[in-house]
Amino acid sequence: MATKGKPMTYSLSEMKDEFIGKTGTKKRDAYEHELSMEVLSYMIKKVRQERNLTQEQLGQLVGVQKAQISKLESSANSATIGTILKVFKALKAEISFHVKIENRKLQFG
């Protein structure tokens, strides 16, 4: 898709800034928060597929029925860290957490 003069590639951050709002705005915060909420569900599913496993097979590896895998893949935000780690362990996948401290003043009171 050609446009006139404007570069066609943006980094993900730049796109977020432009279309969603700069880091710190309410809209961006909400977006990032929702993104984080569902990213783990997506990851579990993605890795399972990468491993060519059905939910039932993964369930066996974890030691639960397929229904629990399905629920996790649809919404992991209410799952405990321990549960998530158990699943990734069964998938032979290493998960790591990275924290970035934003340069904004905290408000409270």
Add this chain to the structure above:
Amino acid sequence: MATKGKPMTYSLSEMKDEFIGKTGTKKRDAYEHELSMEVLSYMIKKVRQERNLTQEQLGQLVGVQKAQISKLESSANSATIGTILKVFKALKAEISFHVKIENRKLQFG
């Protein structure tokens, strides 16, 4: 601390391989699992300190009593993803998750 001839710097992975065991060994797996279990607790505390907050102040930001913050900082593995995200949001910190798929065959049956 000087030694003869041997380089003094290792990457974290190399050190893990040498002192704990290669990825895939039971010992390494156990280590990684335990590490993941507690890293979030550590991160919450670290970021809070980085922000120069007491547990009570962070509690106010999150909307809970300081006791809950203390419990989270001592053991986050049983907390839900949602709870963890709520705390990091209050700390104005972005958390991201990274998954690395290990190249090992899965066994099940």
Add this chain to the structure above:
DNA sequence: ATAGAAGTTTCTAAATTTGGAAACTTTTGA
């Protein structure tokens, strides 16, 4: 088109987390 595989939803009970409140312990700074 269709049957079976794969995935989703619902109901239920047990297990566990969340959070308050208060007592307790440790740390800190004067």
Add this chain to the structure above:
DNA sequence: TCAAAAGTTTCCAAATTTAGAAACTTCTAT
């Protein structure tokens, strides 16, 4: 040294997650 601040632990109840089982829906390959 000591009092106050900061952090931890315990008890309890409400809220929520976990998991099984089964019914239901969607997907897939023939």
